Amino acid sequence: MAQSDATNEGHGAATPLLAVRNITKRFGTFTANDHVNLDLAQGEVHALLGENGAGKSTLVKMLYGILAPTEGEILWMGAPIRLPNPNAARALGIGMVFQHFSLFENLTVAENIALVMPSSQKLDDVPDKIAEISRAYGMGLEPSRPVWTLSAGERQRIEIARCLLQDPKVLILDEPTSVLTPQEAEKLFETLERLKAEGRALLYISHHLEEVQRLCDRATILRLGKMVGTCNPRVETPRSLAALMVGSEIKEIRPAGAHELGPERLIVANLSLPSPELHGVALKNVSASVKGGEIFGVAGVAGNGQSEFFAALSGETLARSPNAIVIDGSPVGTFGIGARRALNAGFVPEERNGHAAAPDFTLSDNIVLSGHASGGMTRAGFINAALAKEKSRNVIASFDVRAAAPDPLARTLSGGNLQKFVVGREILRGPSVLVINQPTWGVDVAAAATIRQALLDLCAKGAAVLIISQDLDELFEICDRIAVIHTGELSAPLPARSTTREEVGLLMAGMGGADHAH
Amino acid sequence: MRIDLEARPKRSTLREILSPVAALIVAIAIGGVAVAIMGRSTLTAFDVYFVEPLSQFYSLQAIAVKASPLILIAVGLAFCYRANLWNIGAEGQFIAGGALGGWLGLVTHDGAYQAIGGWWILPAMMLLGIIGGALYAMVPAVLRVWLNVSEILTSLMLVYVAQLCLDWLVRGPWKDPHGFNFPVTVNFDPEATLPILFEGGTLHLGVLFAPIVVIVAAIIFAKTIFGFQVRLAGSSPKAARFGGFDDKRIALAAFAISGGLAGLAGVAEVSGKIGQVLTTISPGYGFSAIIVAFLGRLSPVGIFIGGLVLAITFVGGEDAQIALQLPGDLTLAFQGVLLICVLAADVLARYRLRVRLGGAS
Numbered sequence: 010m011a012q013s014d015a016t017n018e019g020h021g022a023a024t025p026l027l028a029v030r031n032i033t034k035r036f037g038t039f040t041a042n043d044h045v046n047l048d049l050a051q052g053e054v055h056a057l058l059g060e061n062g063a064g065k066s067t068l069v070k071m072l073y074g075i076l077a078p079t080e081g082e083i084l085w086m087g088a089p090i091r092l093p094n095p096n097a098a099r100a101l102g103i104g105m106v107f108q109h110f111s112l113f114e115n116l117t118v119a120e121n122i123a124l125v126m127p128s129s130q131k132l133d134d135v136p137d138k139i140a141e142i143s144r145a146y147g148m149g150l151e152p153s154r155p156v157w158t159l160s161a162g163e164r165q166r167i168e169i170a171r172c173l174l175q176d177p178k179v180l181i182l183d184e185p186t187s188v189l190t191p192q193e194a195e196k197l198f199e200t201l202e203r204l205k206a207e208g209r210a211l212l213y214i215s216h217h218l219e220e221v222q223r224l225c226d227r228a229t230i231l232r233l234g235k236m237v238g239t240c241n242p243r244v245e246t247p248r249s250l251a252a253l254m255v256g257s258e259i260k261e262i263r264p265a266g267a268h269e270l271g272p273e274r275l276i277v278a279n280l281s282l283p284s285p286e287l288h289g290v291a292l293k294n295v296s297a298s299v300k301g302g303e304i305f306g307v308a309g310v311a312g313n314g315q316s317e318f319f320a321a322l323s324g325e326t327l328a329r330s331p332n333a334i335v336i337d338g339s340p341v342g343t344f345g346i347g348a349r350r351a352l353n354a355g356f357v358p359e360e361r362n363g364h365a366a367a368p369d370f371t372l373s374d375n376i377v378l379s380g381h382a383s384g385g386m387t388r389a390g391f392i393n394a395a396l397a398k399e400k401s402r403n404v405i406a407s408f409d410v411r412a413a414a415p416d417p418l419a420r421t422l423s424g425g426n427l428q429k430f431v432v433g434r435e436i437l438r439g440p441s442v443l444v445i446n447q448p449t450w451g452v453d454v455a456a457a458a459t460i461r462q463a464l465l466d467l468c469a470k471g472a473a474v475l476i477i478s479q480d481l482d483e484l485f486e487i488c489d490r491i492a493v494i495h496t497g498e499l500s501a502p503l504p505a506r507s508t509t510r511e512e513v514g515l516l517m518a519g520m521g522g523a524d525h526a527h
Numbered sequence: 528m529r530i531d532l533e534a535r536p537k538r539s540t541l542r543e544i545l546s547p548v549a550a551l552i553v554a555i556a557i558g559g560v561a562v563a564i565m566g567r568s569t570l571t572a573f574d575v576y577f578v579e580p581l582s583q584f585y586s587l588q589a590i591a592v593k594a595s596p597l598i599l600i601a602v603g604l605a606f607c608y609r610a611n612l613w614n615i616g617a618e619g620q621f622i623a624g625g626a627l628g629g630w631l632g633l634v635t636h637d638g639a640y641q642a643i644g645g646w647w648i649l650p651a652m653m654l655l656g657i658i659g660g661a662l663y664a665m666v667p668a669v670l671r672v673w674l675n676v677s678e679i680l681t682s683l684m685l686v687y688v689a690q691l692c693l694d695w696l697v698r699g700p701w702k703d704p705h706g707f708n709f710p711v712t713v714n715f716d717p718e719a720t721l722p723i724l725f726e727g728g729t730l731h732l733g734v735l736f737a738p739i740v741v742i743v744a745a746i747i748f749a750k751t752i753f754g755f756q757v758r759l760a761g762s763s764p765k766a767a768r769f770g771g772f773d774d775k776r777i778a779l780a781a782f783a784i785s786g787g788l789a790g791l792a793g794v795a796e797v798s799g800k801i802g803q804v805l806t807t808i809s810p811g812y813g814f815s816a817i818i819v820a821f822l823g824r825l826s827p828v829g830i831f832i833g834g835l836v837l838a839i840t841f842v843g844g845e846d847a848q849i850a851l852q853l854p855g856d857l858t859l860a861f862q863g864v865l866l867i868c869v870l871a872a873d874v875l876a877r878y879r880l881r882v883r884l885g886g887a888s
Contacts, residue, residue, distance in 0.1 A: 345773075346768075346769065346771045347771030350771065363766055364763075365769065379770060381771075390752055391752070394750075
């Protein structure tokens with residue numbers, strides 16, 4: 010096809026290793042990628058930036074042969090290619106590290122890697138090869154370790170090693186740092202630098218703007234499936250990159266000022282709970298207290314007891330002693346979520362679809378979900394549907410929830426809009442204590458700013474806010490104090506303004522040293 | 528070649544309403560082929576099954592009498608199914624209700640305990656029927672809630688326990704001593720029999736239970752916090768717990784309502800249609816009601832219509848045995864085909880079939 014003019018717009022004279030020309034992908038009437046162009050040169054780290062739903066995943070899935078493009082073409086060293094399946098992509102030299110690992114917990118590192126090797130390879134050679142790769146890239150993998158004993162960062166390095174055994178020329182990484190501590194991320198960057206130095210091309214998907222600036226030579230930005238442009242991230246600022254991603258200037262969040270703190274409104278005292286399920290985390294002697302007007306952050310790598318801690322705070326899991334959790338002076342450890350709401354506490358769980366909200370119910374029904382026991386929402390067992398609709402309209406208006414209909418099913422909203430709805434639903438009730446897990450997980454930059462501002466405003470009115478988040482930037486931005494949860498234990502809180510990310514990072518990795526308060 | 532199910536981008540209310548209708552048409556077509564293979568005229572069979580029952584006053588009454596227990600049971604099942612609890616033992620709960628309510632009819636036989644008059648007997652029988660069915664449903668419910676035992680297995684197996692117990696009662700302790708050793712009980716007194724609505728007809732008072740229950744259930748589902756809990760617990764159990772609703776209580780309540788309504792249908796059948804207790808008191812209403820529940824898309828009003836449709840097949844099936852010498856099992860086979868068609872139509876209303884040619888994996 011139009012190869013000649015396609016190569017003209019490439020960067021420099023060299024033919025890019027992998028190029029995408031006017032690629033379009035439609036799912037029914039929805040266009041996920043709209044005439045996107047991308048060049049990937051040898052020895053470059055290329056960032057793919059965009060909000061959730063911008064089409065990043067769709068694009069890389071086409072590059073890895075999982076999806077077939079509707080229009081447009083993919084060029085490999087200048088020649089158009091078709092990728093009917095991931096095997097074809099791997100055969101060419103395209104490898105991919107997914108955000109979610111696919112490893113067998115009970116097998117060793119070597120066994121997990123051997124599983125994906127061609128059957129002609131001998132199993133006995135695998136440990137040597139792993140050791141070789143591990144040395145070459147400083148990955149520190151031990152072939153005989155079972156996977157269940159490894160941290161997220163080590164697991165990710167197995168995935169990378171799996172790709173490297175195929176000697177790929179292009180490596181695609183999907184949000185690789187989302188499950189890592191800052192120190193683990195640092196180690197990943199070193200590995201990636203070596204890969205780049207060998208002349209491999211890396212396509213790096215992320216929405217962490219700082220790491221993109223640090224690591225990437227070029228960035229291609231997608232917005233709503235369309236390509237906004239390609240730029241050099243090092244000459245941009247995080248704000249200008251974010252503005253490109255969302256298409257408008259981001260509201261500056263008013264930093265947490267040095268305001269007066271009220272009395273202790275939420276107290277957790279020596280809370281211990283066994284793990285609720287086989288692979289869950291037990292809570293060990295967790296203590297914390299949050300004052301009115303304060304935002305208390307709980308940092309930690311995913312899977313260290315965050316959801317268990319949230320369930321204990323919300324009353325979805327009951328503590329053994331009433332005094333383990335005290336809300337506004339009332340011991341509520343053995344009370345359910347309804348009784349805690351009656352004390353004017355609000356809760357926002359991590360998972361919005363199916364936990365915070367019922368996807369097959371309308372938004373006004375979802376108002377009833379958490380608000381049925383207060384404010385005259387039910388009378389003699391009957392639901393006041395008019396009131397629920399009115400409250401739903403209020404949330405939609407105050408939190409700029411974009412919906413296609415006045416009272417749509419929750420499932421029809423995008424992730425960010427549903428998150429604004431479930432956060433707004435609780436905040437508009439004016440809670441005196443708010444517990445919120447991953448408030449801006451998977452939410453675009455503009456919506457995240459709205460949510461964080463709303464949390465700051467709520468706490469300025471005297472509410473106690475406890476935020477559980479994996480996003481350190483977020484915690485440092487709005488929290489007064491930060492504690493770290495690691496394998497079910499909560500560290501002593503550190504004042505956010507006089508603490509460095511490195512200190513928190515060490516705690517996240519379980520290297521807190523002697524300053525545990527309990 | 529590969530066949531994929533692809534979610535339709537939008538749900539359409541029209542498509543969801545039309546899907547059971549389309550299922551019925553397909554099921555009738557399949558039934559027609561079966562009748563043709565058996566050597567009867569498809570057109571005559573259609574006439575006997577679906578036209579004649581609707582064209583005679585007598586059979587219209589028979590349809591109402593048969594639809595009534597189907598609707599009562601299916602509305603109850605809707606509470607369970609909406610809550611994602613798979614009670615398929617309504618047949619057993621029907622028998623339990625019929626037996627416990629029927630017991631009062633036997634005890635008060637021949638004017639016994641009627642010194643204060645017989646006015647209290649019928650209400651008490653109905654109440655006992657509800658209690659009997661609800662208690663019998665508590666067995667799978669409690670096992671499910673506290674021991675996490677599959678309610679599908681327990682509720683189904685308890686059907687056979689109920690059937691055998693009833694058989695033993697009627698052949699043993701409850702047998703009419705003057706009944707020439709036939710396995711039947713005495714006939715109830717008029718005070719223990721649901722009255723006929725008008726002279727010479729077969730419609731009894733119990734037929735009126737169905738529309739009342741349909742209206743009440745429709746209001747519960749649409750307007751009350753309890754109906755909201757039931758729908759929510761089935762649709763998003765985690766969200767229901769987050770809402771502060773007790774899933775165990777919801778499960779027990781759904782089973783109690785389901786069993787209670789099946790028990791009410793059972794006692795109304797015994798007291799209204801039969802007038803005594805027999806070894807078998809149900810032609811499989813408890814199982815056919817599962818089809819009715821899905822034919823009605825688990826909505827009370829839809830169930831009302833679905834119950835009438837299934838009742839037509841029961842009445843038409845009886846006529847077909849006489850007129851065409853077609854086996855009675857054909858009716859059950861047809862109902863089974865109908866259920867499969869309804870479930871398939873449900874899937875096709877939400878997903879679209881896509882056939883991919885070629886071997887792309």
